[in-house]
Amino acid sequence: MLTLESFTYRYAGARRPSLQEVSLELRDGEVLGLAGASEAGKTTLCLVASGLAPRTVGGSLAGRVLLDGEDTTPLAMHELAGRVGIAFASPATQLSGVAATVYEEVAFGPMNLGVPRDDVIARTEEALAALRIESLAERDPAQLSGGQQQLVAIAGLLALRPAHVVLDEPTAQLDPAGTAMVAAALAGLAATGASILVAEQKTDLLAAICGRVVVLDAGRVVLDGLATDVLANPRLADLGVAPPASVRLRRAADGMGLSPAALARLDGSLAP
Amino acid sequence: MGPRRSWAAAYHDAAGGLRMTDQDRVVATYTAAADTFDALPFWHEYGRRTVQRLALAPGARVLDLCCGTGAATLPAARAVGPSGSVLGVDLTPALVERAATITAAQRARGLDTEGSIWRRLRGVLPLAGPVLLGSITEVEERTMALEARGFTRPGRRTLLWWPPDSAPQRLARWLLLLAVPALVVARSLGWLGWLR
Amino acid sequence: MTDLTLDGVSYRYPTGTLALDAVSLQVRAGERVALIGQNGSGKTTLVRHLNGLLRPTSGRVLHDGMDVADRTVAQLARLVGLAFQDPDRQIFRGTVRGEVEFGPRNLGLRGGALRTAVDAALAEVGLEAEAGTNPYDLGASRRKLLALASVQAMGTPVLVLDEPTTGQDLRGVEIVKRVIARATGAGRTVIAISHDMSFVAETFDRVVALRDGNVILDGTPASAFAEESWDALRSTYLEPPLPAVIGSRLGLGATPTDDALLAALAAGS
Numbered sequence: 262m263l264t265l266e267s268f269t270y271r272y273a274g275a276r277r278p279s280l281q282e283v284s285l286e287l288r289d290g291e292v293l294g295l296a297g298a299s300e301a302g303k304t305t306l307c308l309v310a311s312g313l314a315p316r317t318v319g320g321s322l323a324g325r326v327l328l329d330g331e332d333t334t335p336l337a338m339h340e341l342a343g344r345v346g347i348a349f350a351s352p353a354t355q356l357s358g359v360a361a362t363v364y365e366e367v368a369f370g371p372m373n374l375g376v377p378r379d380d381v382i383a384r385t386e387e388a389l390a391a392l393r394i395e396s397l398a399e400r401d402p403a404q405l406s407g408g409q410q411q412l413v414a415i416a417g418l419l420a421l422r423p424a425h426v427v428l429d430e431p432t433a434q435l436d437p438a439g440t441a442m443v444a445a446a447l448a449g450l451a452a453t454g455a456s457i458l459v460a461e462q463k464t465d466l467l468a469a470i471c472g473r474v475v476v477l478d479a480g481r482v483v484l485d486g487l488a489t490d491v492l493a494n495p496r497l498a499d500l501g502v503a504p505p506a507s508v509r510l511r512r513a514a515d516g517m518g519l520s521p522a523a524l525a526r527l528d529g530s531l532a533p
Numbered sequence: 534m535g536p537r538r539s540w541a542a543a544y545h546d547a548a549g550g551l552r553m554t555d556q557d558r559v560v561a562t563y564t565a566a567a568d569t570f571d572a573l574p575f576w577h578e579y580g581r582r583t584v585q586r587l588a589l590a591p592g593a594r595v596l597d598l599c600c601g602t603g604a605a606t607l608p609a610a611r612a613v614g615p616s617g618s619v620l621g622v623d624l625t626p627a628l629v630e631r632a633a634t635i636t637a638a639q640r641a642r643g644l645d646t647e648g649s650i651w652r653r654l655r656g657v658l659p660l661a662g663p664v665l666l667g668s669i670t671e672v673e674e675r676t677m678a679l680e681a682r683g684f685t686r687p688g689r690r691t692l693l694w695w696p697p698d699s700a701p702q703r704l705a706r707w708l709l710l711l712a713v714p715a716l717v718v719a720r721s722l723g724w725l726g727w728l729r
Numbered sequence: 730m731t732d733l734t735l736d737g738v739s740y741r742y743p744t745g746t747l748a749l750d751a752v753s754l755q756v757r758a759g760e761r762v763a764l765i766g767q768n769g770s771g772k773t774t775l776v777r778h779l780n781g782l783l784r785p786t787s788g789r790v791l792h793d794g795m796d797v798a799d800r801t802v803a804q805l806a807r808l809v810g811l812a813f814q815d816p817d818r819q820i821f822r823g824t825v826r827g828e829v830e831f832g833p834r835n836l837g838l839r840g841g842a843l844r845t846a847v848d849a850a851l852a853e854v855g856l857e858a859e860a861g862t863n864p865y866d867l868g869a870s871r872r873k874l875l876a877l878a879s880v881q882a883m884g885t886p887v888l889v890l891d892e893p894t895t896g897q898d899l900r901g902v903e904i905v906k907r908v909i910a911r912a913t914g915a916g917r918t919v920i921a922i923s924h925d926m927s928f929v930a931e932t933f934d935r936v937v938a939l940r941d942g943n944v945i946l947d948g949t950p951a952s953a954f955a956e957e958s959w960d961a962l963r964s965t966y967l968e969p970p971l972p973a974v975i976g977s978r979l980g981l982g983a984t985p986t987d988d989a990l991l992a993a994l995a996a997g998s
Contacts, residue, residue: 299896299897299898300871308677318677338685339686342686343683347681354675357678371691372690372691372692372693375686375688376691378691407768430896433896434896436966462898498899503899506971513987514994517991519995520995531975634813637777638818640803640806641802641811642806642832643807643832643834647803661821662821663818667818
């Protein structure tokens with residue numbers, strides 16, 4: 262379990278904190294969605310959960326991050342890398358740039374960890390299989406589409422066998438085809454019982470794969486509960502978050518004063 | 534993300550250091566050496582001497598344009614120490630592509646790249662600015678991605694592949710290894726006078 | 730007012746790839762057109778022909794019936810403002826105001842006229858309070874709005890937006906919609922590349938879909954997202970917006986937006 266305990270974080274030189282007394286739990290086997298307006302603190306929370314903040318990013322903080330109850334403060338970044346993996350929005354900048362093939366790119370993490378060679382191979386093949394991208398193994402990562410590069414990046418962090426996976430707006434820069442690819446991969450991953458924290462503007466995606474959703478506003482947690490409840494909460498729009506398309510439609514229908522029969526037809530068609 | 538980036542300061546530091554003296558001479562030298570650029574120890578010496586002349590203080594921020602394989606970048610990094618930082622920028626296919634997009638975006642806002650030399654000079658900042666700023670952001674993002682995959686772990690990395698090796702190569706290595714004590718012995722016995 | 734015409738425009742990259750295949754398209758002054766299609770379908774290549782960044786390898790590009798082949802990009806920037814997808818590919822000034830000034834300045838605006846244009850553009854995207862801020866102290870979404878403002882401030886008769894809502898939160902999308910509404914209200918033509926089908930259905934009068942350099946759909950949102958068009962959409966990896974799907978499921982005809990669907994439901998009961 263990954264826990265943020267009343268975490269406050271301010272970037273170096275920033276006027277106000279990006280996270281204020283945030284408490285959050287990512288349980289094993291859970292898929293937790295993170296929503297919020299731009300600059301609400303989603304990226305910062307992802308960086309804190311993965312350990313990059315404050316280690317690589319600098320800044321001042323109060324509060325603790327715990328992994329299975331253990332305070333992560335004394336751990337170095339490379340020690341956390343194998344326990345919490347993180348993927349970002351930009352496909353190309355996540356590639357190491359030193360791998361000629363997707364296989365080597367995915368193996369990059371385990372190679373850094375210094376595990377035995379057979380273990381590196383096992384992990385790489387496991388990660389490629391988990392995302393069903395074995396067919397990309399011999400390709401040059403730089404020549405792939407954005408969606409494919411994102412899958413390679415996610416496979417690269419799966420190869421570290423982290424207990425928790427953090428994804429910061431993984432589909433933000435992708436076209437619909439790429440988004441569908443990544444969404445399917447995440448759904449597959451969730452089905453295997455992986456522990457995932459995914460930040461996204463696309464609430465339809467969160468509705469499809471998350472069990473719980475947390476909403477941030479100006480660095481604070483303002484909503485935390487079951488995905489179906491949170492994503493149907495009428496406050497979402499005021500908090501700068503677009504509700505899922507079906508919720509929006511249903512709410513508009515309520516506002517229109519349709520007959521009960523018409524509403525029933527609509528509900529029937531919206532059911533999966 | 535948060536902190537203020539003052540590219541003007543970096544530019545200023547670099548402008549202080551990039552001393553272009555006799556332009557023709559420099560151009561001729563670079564052109565002549567172009568094919569064997571990084572193979573020449575000349576560049577390492579050149580880089581080291583340049584950094585010496587800059588008299589960089591620990592904690593300084595340095596921008597090395599056209600850094601190649603780091604002839605000046607690495608000595609600069611040593612000079613500024615852990616509290617300073619050095620950004621080396623050179624052409625890669627990705628950078629060329631990015632520069633092309635930046636040029637297109639600025640032209641779309643009316644920047645004239647087809648007019649007189651004076652008009653084109655006005656384009657230096659709008660064209661170079663985003664390249665540098667983008668490089669800074671990209672370096673930050675790449676650093677995070679690398680660190681998140683354990684890149685900074687001290688100690689040995691596992692290698693996936695060993696370079697192809699053959700019996701004659703192994704034999705040659707053994708022979709070279711044996712040659713060293715043989716040469717030492719030969720020298721002390723005065724047999725190979727020309728080895729002085 | 731500027732009518733834009735592509736007359737049999739083909740574009741082949743130096744590498745040999747054919748990005749546009751004899752495309753003929755006409756956009757009347759004041760139209761609101763959305764260009765959709767997967768990455769690589771030719772959308773970006775097409776819009777770059779509108780301001781001369783790319784020149785056709787065959788065919789012609791016309792503004793008001795006149796071939797633009799001998800006009801420079803700087804000259805065409807007076808007619809067609811193009812906002813690029815990544816704001817960080819153009820931001821270079823130390824202040825928000827300075828950045829927005831760049832475009833209008835290049836077009837010759839000075840003094841009071843410049844200040845007015847910049848103030849208006851900043852107000853439209855909600856950045857008036859940040860005029861003195863360093864653009865990199867704004868988050869990525871607001872930088873994108875800054876890039877939009879910096880092109881909108883040029884006041885060109887045609888405004889082309891490349892993926893204006895990608896990466897934006899709800900407020901950002903609303904701001905973009907308002908900018909587009911005001912632009913067309915003032916008689917400007919707006920062309921946007923987008924892969925947000927709800928945004929497209931709600932904001933534009935005309936939807937043009939590209940695949941492999943060819944136009945495969947060209948019509949109103951109702952026709953572009955009607956069931957007959959779904960095969961064409963899916964062939965370029967696009968999905969119709971939810972109201973269109975529900976409308977089809979309920980046999981209510983073509984209902985590309987929430988409003989259209991609800992109106993059809995109300996009428997049916």
